[in-house]
Amino acid sequence: MEKRTDKNSYTVLFAIGMVFVVGSILAFLAMYLKPNIDENKRIEKQLNILYAMGVNNNEGGSLAFVSKDIVADEFSKYVTQQLVIEGDKVTEDTNAYLIDVKKEIAAGKDGGVRRLPLFVGEKDGKTFYIAPIRGKGLWDAIWGFVAMDKNMVVQGVFFDHKGETAGLGANINKRFFMDDFIGEQLKNNGRFTGITVAKGNNDPLNKRKEDNKVDAIAGATITGDGVSAMLKSELKLYLPYFNTLEN
Amino acid sequence: MGLLSKKDASLITDPLADNNPITIQVLGICSALAITAELEASIVMAVSVLFVLAIGNVVISLMRNIIPSKIRIIVQLIVVATLVIVVDLVLKAFAYELSKTLSVFVGLIITNCIIMGRFEAFALANGPWKSFLDGIGNSLGYAIILVVVGFFRELLGSGSLLGFPVLGNPITKTGVYEFGYENNGFMIMPPMALIVVGIIIWIQRSKNKALIED
Numbered sequence: 001m002e003k004r005t006d007k008n009s010y011t012v013l014f015a016i017g018m019v020f021v022v023g024s025i026l027a028f029l030a031m032y033l034k035p036n037i038d039e040n041k042r043i044e045k046q047l048n049i050l051y052a053m054g055v056n057n058n059e060g061g062s063l064a065f066v067s068k069d070i071v072a073d074e075f076s077k078y079v080t081q082q083l084v085i086e087g088d089k090v091t092e093d094t095n096a097y098l099i100d101v102k103k104e105i106a107a108g109k110d111g112g113v114r115r116l117p118l119f120v121g122e123k124d125g126k127t128f129y130i131a132p133i134r135g136k137g138l139w140d141a142i143w144g145f146v147a148m149d150k151n152m153v154v155q156g157v158f159f160d161h162k163g164e165t166a167g168l169g170a171n172i173n174k175r176f177f178m179d180d181f182i183g184e185q186l187k188n189n190g191r192f193t194g195i196t197v198a199k200g201n202n203d204p205l206n207k208r209k210e211d212n213k214v215d216a217i218a219g220a221t222i223t224g225d226g227v228s229a230m231l232k233s234e235l236k237l238y239l240p241y242f243n244t245l246e247n
Numbered sequence: 248m249g250l251l252s253k254k255d256a257s258l259i260t261d262p263l264a265d266n267n268p269i270t271i272q273v274l275g276i277c278s279a280l281a282i283t284a285e286l287e288a289s290i291v292m293a294v295s296v297l298f299v300l301a302i303g304n305v306v307i308s309l310m311r312n313i314i315p316s317k318i319r320i321i322v323q324l325i326v327v328a329t330l331v332i333v334v335d336l337v338l339k340a341f342a343y344e345l346s347k348t349l350s351v352f353v354g355l356i357i358t359n360c361i362i363m364g365r366f367e368a369f370a371l372a373n374g375p376w377k378s379f380l381d382g383i384g385n386s387l388g389y390a391i392i393l394v395v396v397g398f399f400r401e402l403l404g405s406g407s408l409l410g411f412p413v414l415g416n417p418i419t420k421t422g423v424y425e426f427g428y429e430n431n432g433f434m435i436m437p438p439m440a441l442i443v444v445g446i447i448i449w450i451q452r453s454k455n456k457a458l459i460e461d
Contacts, residue, residue, distance in 0.1 A: 003316075005312075005313065005314065005315045005316060006315070006316060006317070010315055011315040011317050011318055014313070014314070014315050014318070014322075015315075015318060015321075018322065018325060022325055022329050025329070025333070026329065026332060026333070026336075029333060029336050029337075030336060033336050033337070033339070033340040036339075036340035036341065037336070037339045037340050040339065040340070040343040043343075044343065160347075162350065163350065163351050163354065164351070165281065165282075165284075165351075166281075166282040166284065166285065166288035166291075166292075166351050166352070167282065167283075167284030167285035167288050167401075167435065168284055168435065170288075170351060204418045205418060218432050218435060219284070219432075219435045219436055
């Protein structure tokens with residue numbers, strides 16, 4: 001005798017039922033948890049911006065953000081201005097850090113004018129200009145924040161990734177890689193060059209700061225190329241603004 | 248083991264050696280190659296698979312009498328994908344840092360052949376308790392290989408273990424590097440994972456001739 005579970009009608013009904021149940025569970029959970037997840041993402045952005053400008057709890061070789069409880073206070077204390085650059089127009093917006101860079105890149109591709117967020121921070125008498133960047137790694141998105149002085153010399157960076165290979169490309173968010181960028185110049189003799197993540201750089205301690213190169217991670221060529229590409233294409237957009245600062 | 252009958256205990260101990268999911272059943276190779284460049288990543292992956300496989304096995308086992316046989320693979324896939332997404336969402340909401348560490352592994356867990364393999368070969372035919380033990384046993388067997396491979400690849404490839412430089416600093420030439428030792432860059436490439444797994448299989452089969460197939 002044919003088993004009940006082998007019938008076509010049962011199979012179809014089971015499939016419909018399963019889709020309905022699983023879909024409802026996931027939709028409900030996603031809606032219910034969305035406020036928490038959004039809040040975590042907001043805090044993460046503030047932590048990353050502060051990290052790039054050197055406001056962090058790093059000790060020795062370890063990487064540590066400021067504590068989550070005080071991040072809002074620290075953010076308003078150190079980040080003095082949040083700017084949105086649209087073409088020649090520069091406006092202040094206290095929620096500029098919430099601008100979704102991914103959407104802006106898509107808008108730029110469709111021919112629209114991109115809104116470029118830029119955060120101005122003050123620490124120990126120094127002024128930092130922090131720009132968000134975003135690009136492609138080997139498997140998925142990579143992004144980061146770059147803190148610069150007004151001559152586009154890097155003061156600190158924070159990189160992160162969605163799904164780079166663990167142990168290889170995933171190491172772009174480790175200190176040994178990010179710290180190499182400090183002091184590197186994005187311009188060479190007044191011309192924008194970006195910073196290249198280079199293999200065969202022959203400068204593992206990264207003592208040469210004026211060569212626009214940092215040492216690549218072995219086994220993470222594509223991710224490194226992605227970092228170079230996003231530094232070049234994204235930060236170039238800020239060049240007109242930095243040119244006005246120098247005069 | 249007083250708690251478990253002899254048969255139940257063998258569900259946990261068999262996959263550790265003589266029926267190991269990686270070296271004998273040759274399942275879960277993809278993730279064993281992809282994420283074992285560092286010991287820490289190996290451990291995180293092993294724990295995640297332990298969690299998903301144990302619970303997934305129980306869920307599939309409970310559903311085993313109502314799953315239509317024609318679409319059972321799709322049902323298994325949905326169960327494991329749902330489990331992983333639920334865990335991912337909850338972690339994102341309440342343990343954000345942990346979720347960031349795990350995000351790389353989410354896709355790899357869903358597509359891990361061990362999970363589908365155990366659902367198909369064991370949970371569909373056995374009760375929830377036995378399936379739970381089978382899940383634990385197989386993920387521990389998987390974990391052993393991952394940790395061994397991760398240990399050697401990180402030690403020989405990067406000269407560190409869990410991120411601590413145990414052999415000295417290769418750039419400033421301290422520790423063993425002072426005497427001309429160099430890290431083997433090839434060890435952090437995926438092909439070396441395959442070779443390390445191959446060596447483990449070789450050693451295992453030369454010790455236990457019964458495992459050699461004709």
